[in-house]
Amino acid sequence: MTNAAKHLTNGGRELIAFRVGDQEFCVNIMSVREIRGWTPATPMPHAPAYVLGVINLRGAVLPIVDFSARLGMKAAEPTVRHVIIVAQVKSRVVGLLVDAVSDILTVSDRDIQPTPDIASDFERSFARGVLAIEGRMICLVELDSVFPSEEREAA
Amino acid sequence: MDMNEIKEIFFQECEEQLAELESGLLKLNDGDRDPETVNAVFRAVHSIKGGAGAFGLDDLVSFAHVFETTLDCVRSNRLEPNQDVLKVMLRSADVLADLTNAARDGGGVDEARSRQLIKELEALANGELPQAAAESAPKTTPAGVAPAAPVVNEEGFQPVAFSFDDFETGDEPTIEPSTYEIVFKPKSELYAKGNDATLLLRDLSRLGEMSIHCDMDTLPPLDRMNPEEAYFSWKISLKTDKGEEAIRSVFEFAEWDCELDVALAGGTVGMDEDLPMQPVPFDLSILEDEAQAPAGKEDRAAASEGDPRNAAVAAAQTASNVLQMAQSTARVSPENARNSQSASAAQAAAQQAASAATPTIRVDLDRVDRLINLVGELVINQAMLSQSVIENDTNGTSSINMGLEELQQLTREIQDSVMAIRAQPVKPVFQRMSRIVREIADMTGKSVRLITEGENTEVDKTVIDKLAEPLTHMIRNAVDHGLETPEKRVAAGKNPEGTVRLTAKHRSGRIVIELADDGAGINREKVRQKAIDNDLIAADANLSDEEVDNLIFHAGFSTADKISDISGRGVGMDVVKRSIQALGGRINISSKPGQGSIFTMSLPLTLAVLDGMVVTVANQTLVVPLTAIVETLQPEASAIHSFGSSQRLISIRDSFCPLVDVGRILNFRGAQANPVEGVALLVESEGGGQRALMVDAIQGQRQVVIKSLEANYTHVPGIAAATILGDGRVALILDVDAIVAASRGQSLKPEMSLAAAG
Numbered sequence: 074m075t076n077a078a079k080h081l082t083n084g085g086r087e088l089i090a091f092r093v094g095d096q097e098f099c100v101n102i103m104s105v106r107e108i109r110g111w112t113p114a115t116p117m118p119h120a121p122a123y124v125l126g127v128i129n130l131r132g133a134v135l136p137i138v139d140f141s142a143r144l145g146m147k148a149a150e151p152t153v154r155h156v157i158i159v160a161q162v163k164s165r166v167v168g169l170l171v172d173a174v175s176d177i178l179t180v181s182d183r184d185i186q187p188t189p190d191i192a193s194d195f196e197r198s199f200a201r202g203v204l205a206i207e208g209r210m211i212c213l214v215e216l217d218s219v220f221p222s223e224e225r226e227a228a
Numbered sequence: 229m230d231m232n233e234i235k236e237i238f239f240q241e242c243e244e245q246l247a248e249l250e251s252g253l254l255k256l257n258d259g260d261r262d263p264e265t266v267n268a269v270f271r272a273v274h275s276i277k278g279g280a281g282a283f284g285l286d287d288l289v290s291f292a293h294v295f296e297t298t299l300d301c302v303r304s305n306r307l308e309p310n311q312d313v314l315k316v317m318l319r320s321a322d323v324l325a326d327l328t329n330a331a332r333d334g335g336g337v338d339e340a341r342s343r344q345l346i347k348e349l350e351a352l353a354n355g356e357l358p359q360a361a362a363e364s365a366p367k368t369t370p371a372g373v374a375p376a377a378p379v380v381n382e383e384g385f386q387p388v389a390f391s392f393d394d395f396e397t398g399d400e401p402t403i404e405p406s407t408y409e410i411v412f413k414p415k416s417e418l419y420a421k422g423n424d425a426t427l428l429l430r431d432l433s434r435l436g437e438m439s440i441h442c443d444m445d446t447l448p449p450l451d452r453m454n455p456e457e458a459y460f461s462w463k464i465s466l467k468t469d470k471g472e473e474a475i476r477s478v479f480e481f482a483e484w485d486c487e488l489d490v491a492l493a494g495g496t497v498g499m500d501e502d503l504p505m506q507p508v509p510f511d512l513s514i515l516e517d518e519a520q521a522p523a524g525k526e527d528r529a530a531a532s533e534g535d536p537r538n539a540a541v542a543a544a545q546t547a548s549n550v551l552q553m554a555q556s557t558a559r560v561s562p563e564n565a566r567n568s569q570s571a572s573a574a575q576a577a578a579q580q581a582a583s584a585a586t587p588t589i590r591v592d593l594d595r596v597d598r599l600i601n602l603v604g605e606l607v608i609n610q611a612m613l614s615q616s617v618i619e620n621d622t623n624g625t626s627s628i629n630m631g632l633e634e635l636q637q638l639t640r641e642i643q644d645s646v647m648a649i650r651a652q653p654v655k656p657v658f659q660r661m662s663r664i665v666r667e668i669a670d671m672t673g674k675s676v677r678l679i680t681e682g683e684n685t686e687v688d689k690t691v692i693d694k695l696a697e698p699l700t701h702m703i704r705n706a707v708d709h710g711l712e713t714p715e716k717r718v719a720a721g722k723n724p725e726g727t728v729r730l731t732a733k734h735r736s737g738r739i740v741i742e743l744a745d746d747g748a749g750i751n752r753e754k755v756r757q758k759a760i761d762n763d764l765i766a767a768d769a770n771l772s773d774e775e776v777d778n779l780i781f782h783a784g785f786s787t788a789d790k791i792s793d794i795s796g797r798g799v800g801m802d803v804v805k806r807s808i809q810a811l812g813g814r815i816n817i818s819s820k821p822g823q824g825s826i827f828t829m830s831l832p833l834t835l836a837v838l839d840g841m842v843v844t845v846a847n848q849t850l851v852v853p854l855t856a857i858v859e860t861l862q863p864e865a866s867a868i869h870s871f872g873s874s875q876r877l878i879s880i881r882d883s884f885c886p887l888v889d890v891g892r893i894l895n896f897r898g899a900q901a902n903p904v905e906g907v908a909l910l911v912e913s914e915g916g917g918q919r920a921l922m923v924d925a926i927q928g929q930r931q932v933v934i935k936s937l938e939a940n941y942t943h944v945p946g947i948a949a950a951t952i953l954g955d956g957r958v959a960l961i962l963d964v965d966a967i968v969a970a971s972r973g974q975s976l977k978p979e980m981s982l983a984a985a986g
Contacts, residue, residue, distance in 0.1 A: 115848065117941070118945075
């Protein structure tokens with residue numbers, strides 16, 4: 074049994090925390106496949122502004138979403154210091170462009186507080202809750218709602 | 229290997245056998261009377277039955293058994309495989325396929341249909357010819373008693389009456405004990421399949437008194453013995469009251485793996501292993517030059533040729549057959565004419581060997597896919613390597629360049645070979661179509677002849693798999709709507725039997741599949757009216773015939789409920805077009821009123837690679853499929869003409885072609901680029917419309933590996949797929965047809981919606 078699995082059975086889970094601008098977010102480590110540096114993406118026609126384009130991930134075509142722009146914040150100007158979190162979202166593999174990966178956290182469900190009610194519907198749709206750790210506030214992100222999903226396309 | 233895996237293999241083999249069965253029946257239908265074809269058909273049903281028995285698939289076994297019995301009548305020349313008989317058989321093959329599928333997937337089958345066919349098959353086996361054939365065939369009675377024609381006596385046969393009631397009850401026939409001489413010579417295959425001669429002999433001994441002699445003459449000296457070879461044969465003398473059928477059934481599952489010769493002692497032959505008749509003395513004076521103890525299968529065949537039921541028609545034929553057989557027997561084994569069975573078996577084996585395919589293996593498609601992906605990576609890596617070598621300018625180090633060149637060649641060769649693994653003939657799909665034609669023809673009461681050509685044309689497996697659906701649609705349409713009813717055809721001075729021709733051929737790196745019917749053609753007036761009613765075109769629109777024909781591909785035409793009566797075409801044709809396009813193909817119609825329609829599909833040979841022209845548009849690298857490009861040209865200012873507010877046309881050899889700025893239509897730039905600074909790619913979309921696509925520059929031609937965009941992203945209008953360039957970056961492959969459609973006014977709308985647009 075891996076460490077991560079052990080934590081889960083103990084009611085704990087591991088999260089990867091990352092920084093975008095002056096805010097911190099985290100995602101479940103189980104959905105993260107790898108973390109890699111920024112490479113220039115091929116822009117897609119008619120794509121929403123937060124889709125930076127696609128890159129080649131060992132032969133697969135990987136779409137890159139600018140996390141900052143996705144949340145309606147300032148669009149990133151990617152540099153070599155930016156990081157792409159390659160995540161598995163349902164059957165797809167997608168890349169999330171963030172400023173930097175900051176931490177690996179082990180938390181239990183008790184540590185997750187509900188999203189404060191000042192949040193708009195938009196923020197609520199991708200935030201699954203917030204964590205208070207050593208005076209920092211880290212927003213737990215629901216990856217499903219960050220990326221365009223197939224079901225919604227059909228609609 | 230667990231039971232399920234074994235079962236899966238059985239079903240895979242069933243599929244092959246079913247294909248074999250159908251192609252054999254179709255061959256017979258076309259007048260092929262090669263005994264080996266009949267044998268192949270029989271073998272197919274037989275092995276399905278055998279496997280199904282092992283898995284306890286009772287429905288399948290019982291149907292296959294009846295089918296087999298009837299086929300055996302054909303095999304032993306007791307049943308003439310005429311068109312009517314074959315119709316029943318083809319339908320039985322369909323039911324057998326249904327039963328097999330049901331056994332595999334657990335679905336239900338049309339029981340009434342299979343019961344009906346069982347009846348028809350039994351009727352055939354009992355010598356009742358189908359209604360239509362009855363007139364032309366000699367009059368027969370169910371009991372198989374024919375008027376004793378004089379020829380029969382000349383042949384030395386006595387018509388024999390027997391009661392079918394006995395047969396119907398299925399009781400063991402009560403036959404006077406008689407002594408059979410059996411020669412049993414196993415082939416090595418028998419042992420290879422895990423059968424044991426001892427067990428067979430033991431089974432045989434249960435039938436009656438048996439004496440056995442082992443023939444060891446062929447046993448080589450020990451040092452030359454091959455442990456996997458079969459050297460022994462046995463001569464058995466068996467006194468039994470069970471009849472020849474019982475003896476043969478002992479060897480049922482070893483039938484193809486041994487030489488078996490069953491004969492009544494004393495030069496008499498069992499007439500028939502299926503019908504429990506009294507053995508009838510057979511005057512073999514005709515053969516006496518050749519055979520002292522006629523025992524061969526062919527002799528039996530000759531005997532049954534002379535079966536009273538067929539005697540009248542077959543007499544002349546029989547005489548010549550016997551003569552021929554006698555000759556061939558003499559030719560094949562002059563010194564041992566007695567053993568005509570083994571001679572004919574050897575002949576059959578030789579024939580089989582000649583027609584047998586080269587050895588093959590069955591591979592999981594996933595494994596091949598993985599290999600193809602890896603080769604794709606190799607191609608990309610090779611390109612990357614070449615590029616960096618050029619960039620680093622290794623002047624003088626020719627060994628690197630030579631090595632690279634060799635690598636390039638090897639890569640290309642590996643790629644071709646891997647692609648060839650997946651290449652398969654279109655035959656299975658075409659064969660499936662003959663079934664569709666039969667079904668639709670039955671349903672619509674039309675008489676249709678399907679002619680297929682070029683079934684051995686090879687295409688990538690994935691293309692074949694995806695071809696079945698659109699082809700089925702189109703065949704249905706062709707028979708249902710394209711062809712007229714027999715009455716109308718006669719009235720129009722045509723053959724009442726309609727013809728549908730399905731052909732496949734390779735043409736310039738693509739496969740072209742053509743479906744032609746000799747029906748009434750597209751009723752353009754009605755199509756036009758329908759399009760006007762559906763607001764697809766303006767009432768006064770000026771359309772060419774071609775454009776009208778292409779209207780049937782419009783989605784509006786497929787939803788229409790009564791379209792089949794109106795246009796004669798159109799049910800689901802938009803679906804057909806979409807699936808063809810999804811394969812990177814194009815479809816065209818040409819139709820002549822009163823003479824029929826031809827649908828032409830042009831498809832890529834593989835979905836894995838494509839020959840493309842690499843171009844630059846607004847600093848982006850794009851790939852345009854080479855097949856879409858007619859020519860490239862450098863526009864001159866004088867050739868560019870403005871048209872209206874924003875349209876521009878380019879004159880090419882006195883015709884005007886609309887210019888399409890690719891960068892603009894893909895939203896890569898706001899303003900239209902100056903055409904004079906770019907290059908125009910003249911492309912042809914399906915429907916024949918030409919457009920000049922404006923790109924900034926051409927980088928070159930290259931074979932690219934196609935990567936799916938949909939796997940991780942979504943479908944992008946105007947983009948067919950992606951590929952990876954030599955520098956490791958992703959390039960988009962243009963969907964030329966979509967771009968052309970967009971330039972006609974249909975906008976390339978982004979289909980992706982924001983997940984949480986709130």
